[in-house]
Amino acid sequence: MPIAQDPLSVEVTLPREDVALLTVEGYLDVDTATEFQHHLANQLHHGRRHFLLDLSAVPFMDSSGMNIILRVYQEARGLPGSVHIISPAPAVRRILDLTGVSITVPVSESVDEALERVDGLSGTPVEPEA
Secondary structure: OOOOOOOEEEEEEEOOEEEEEEEEOOEEOOOOOOHHHHHHHHHHHHHOHHHHEEEOOOEOHHHHHHHHHHHHHHHHHOOEEEEEEOOOOOHHHHHHHHHHHHHOEEOOHHHHHHHHHHHHHHHHOOOOOO
C-alpha cells in the first residue's frame, strides 16, 4: 500500500460549542480528500454548525478538496450553519477564485474575521474575551 507523498494534517479546535476550526496542512487532493471529509463528518455528527477552514498551509488543492468544501457548505446551510475559508495560500486562492467557489463560500483573512461573519449570520453578539 503506497504512502502519500505529502500526508494531510488536520487539527480540529472548538472556538465555540457549535463552531469547529479545522486547520489543514498539506496537499488537499484526491489522495487526502477522504481524510479531510472524515474530519468534517465527525464534526457534523457532534453537532457543529459552523466550519472555519484554515487553508493557509495548503499549497495545493484539486477538485476533490473543492467538492468536499462545497458539500459541507450545502449540508451546513441546511442546519442552518455556515462554512468559511480562512487565509488560503495564494495558489489555493487562485483556484477558489477561478472556479467561483470563493463567491459561494466566504473567504476571511483571520479566525476572528470568520467568527464575526458567523455572528453576523446568527445575530449572536460577540462576547469579549476575559
